[in-house]
């Protein structure tokens with residue numbers, strides 16, 4: 001089989017209301033409306049001479065047309081190659097820009113979308129889900145957590161958490177860290193939810209890098225008393241010494257890795273034992289080809305893998321489900337239940353691939369084992385939001 005064409009499309013959905021940052025963000029008053037003013041993605045479509053087309057998603061949080069242009073610039077590397085040669089292709093793409101400072105960021109997000117589309121092609125050609133090609137389905141049914149309860153005042157936050165339990169979730173993530181000076185409110189909201197939901201529900205806490213080390217220690221010690229399962233991104237991802245301090249002072253497992261790229265980016269945080277749970281995003285960290293290496297690297301440190309999906313679109317979510325089903329070290333899957341805007345749903349998450357690719361029951365997803373990623377694009381949504 002040969003690749004005959006590669007195209008990328010960028011989709012943008014303006015959010016009508018002036019958005020306040022729904023998670024921790026520096027200078028949130030100024031930057032929130034820009035970062036969270038649109039739902040965005042870039043999709044990669046790869047055609048072959050056998051009529052099989054694959055689709056992938058590049059993670060996008062700003063400037064989706066930047067990843068689109070990178071994918072188009074990489075077309076000459078791809079056309080004529082066998083889509084099964086994912087390792088060969090990945091190293092070509094990475095090698096091209098590695099020594100020019102582009103070993104992460106937009107460039108790796110573009111490479112990720114390309115790689116996901118190649119695996120989709122292989123799965124479709126074999127008539128098997130990508131998970132089967134990744135080495136076999138280790139977990140046909142896997143646990144999931146509801147992401148996320150965001151702090152919107154005590155009553156509303158508690159009501160949101162209860163709603164997830166009523167839906168059947170057994171694990172819930174709570175976002176904190178938006179106002180680090182009021183970190184006592186963060187502790188209190190987790191305490192309130194724990195008190196109301198009891199000990200049967202797993203709680204995770206995600207600060208999105210909102211704290212300094214001292215505050216993270218203070219919060220982390222309280223979270224330990226509340227039996228929180230993990231403390232995610234307590235501090236800035238560049239502060240490796242800070243993570244070292246947290247590991248010395250806290251007993252609670254630290255989760256992280258959503259901001260990192262490739263096995264090289266994960267190497268330091270894993271080998272220095274800075275995190276206890278690794279959370280790569282397949283549409284950012286390098287696609288399936290790289291994420292299974294990250295999983296292997298993490299497994300050498302007995303660090304489990306919990307895919308990050310965040311506010312990504314349906315293709316990234318489908319790809320992440322394939323990893324959750326395939327990886328023996330898969331811990332729990334992030335099931336996004338909240339969009340940035342309370343009043344305007346994200347059609348790129350909810351309607352881009354209309355048929356569900358997994359069935360939810362009693363806190364678990366069971367993968368519907370269709371070929372490739374198992375998704376069919378809703379072309380009306382693609383057309384409606386292409387820029």
Ligand SMILES: [Mg+2]
Pocket residue numbers: 206208232233258
């Ligand atoms: Mg997170």
